[in-house]
Amino acid sequence: MKKIRKSAHLVFKNTIAILIFLALWEICAQLKIIINPLFLPPFSTILKTLAEITVSGELWKHASISLRRALIGYASGVVVAVPLGLTIGWFKKFGDILNPLLQVFRNLPVLALLPVFIMFFGIGEFSKIFVIFWGVLWSILLNTISGVRSVDPQLVRASRSMGTGSVRLFSTVVLPASLPHIFTGMRISATTSVLILIAAEMLGASRGLGYALTFYQANMKFPQVYSYIIVMAVIGVVLNFVLEHVEKRSFRWRDEVGTTVEVKK
Numbered sequence: 357m358k359k360i361r362k363s364a365h366l367v368f369k370n371t372i373a374i375l376i377f378l379a380l381w382e383i384c385a386q387l388k389i390i391i392n393p394l395f396l397p398p399f400s401t402i403l404k405t406l407a408e409i410t411v412s413g414e415l416w417k418h419a420s421i422s423l424r425r426a427l428i429g430y431a432s433g434v435v436v437a438v439p440l441g442l443t444i445g446w447f448k449k450f451g452d453i454l455n456p457l458l459q460v461f462r463n464l465p466v467l468a469l470l471p472v473f474i475m476f477f478g479i480g481e482f483s484k485i486f487v488i489f490w491g492v493l494w495s496i497l498l499n500t501i502s503g504v505r506s507v508d509p510q511l512v513r514a515s516r517s518m519g520t521g522s523v524r525l526f527s528t529v530v531l532p533a534s535l536p537h538i539f540t541g542m543r544i545s546a547t548t549s550v551l552i553l554i555a556a557e558m559l560g561a562s563r564g565l566g567y568a569l570t571f572y573q574a575n576m577k578f579p580q581v582y583s584y585i586i587v588m589a590v591i592g593v594v595l596n597f598v599l600e601h602v603e604k605r606s607f608r609w610r611d612e613v614g615t616t617v618e619v620k621k
Contacts, residue, residue, distance in 0.1 A: 405579035422564040429488025430549040441500025462494040491552040492545035503537025543599040547592045
């Protein structure tokens with residue numbers, strides 16, 4: 357019973373600001389205070405529209421296409437960025453040579469490169485997937501490099517003093533110590549991949565969440581516009597929550613080690 361009360365209190369605490377915001381939105385739109393309901397309909401109207409596009413299957417049609425594109429682009433970025441980041445982080449001289457080029461690439465605006473990708477790969481699926489790949493690559497790559505280079509040098513020296521070979525040292529010491537940094541980069545990039553894709557779909561697509569948003573905006577159907585915006589926000593929040601939860605469970609040992617060290621001190 358105590359756990360249920362604690363959970364209910366936590367849910368209330370985390371949602372109270374959102375509930376107040378939605379209530380003010382509904383009241384202001386219904387009474388036409390500050391908000392023009394033509395451009396920002398009441399939240400109840402948007403919920404009704406969201407239910408309609410969900411029941412009709414329209415929402416799933418666009419969401420499934422967008423999520424598939426985002427997943428392929430994100431997975432490709434992880435597959436390339438993690439091994440490359442481990443290599444650059446481990447071989448410091450090699451990393452120092454590549455660093456200026458990496459800094460230039462990571463600061464290029466992703467969506468500004470979309471016309472270039474379309475020119476090279478066409479307007480089909482590959483250009484949209486590639487822009488996601490490019491967008492998520494750098495965060496994962498740089499976090500992986502940072503993770504490798506932040507490994508405690510004393511651990512490395514202690515392992516080498518015990519005669520541990522380079523391959524075994526990397527697999528048993530460096531890689532496990534780098535995993536929290538790698539996962540942080542993956543978590544940040546997961547939500548970024550969806551945002552980049554939606555923006556890319558708004559610029560050129562015939563299906564997907566970004567396309568639906570642009571289509572309804574052009575036809576001034578604002579309940580549908582806000583319905584899709586809410587869906588995009590929910591996808592981002594859910595992705596971040598799930599990955600954050602997995603990260604906490606996977607690396608719980610860090611907190612336990614930190615607590616043990618503090619107690620000993």
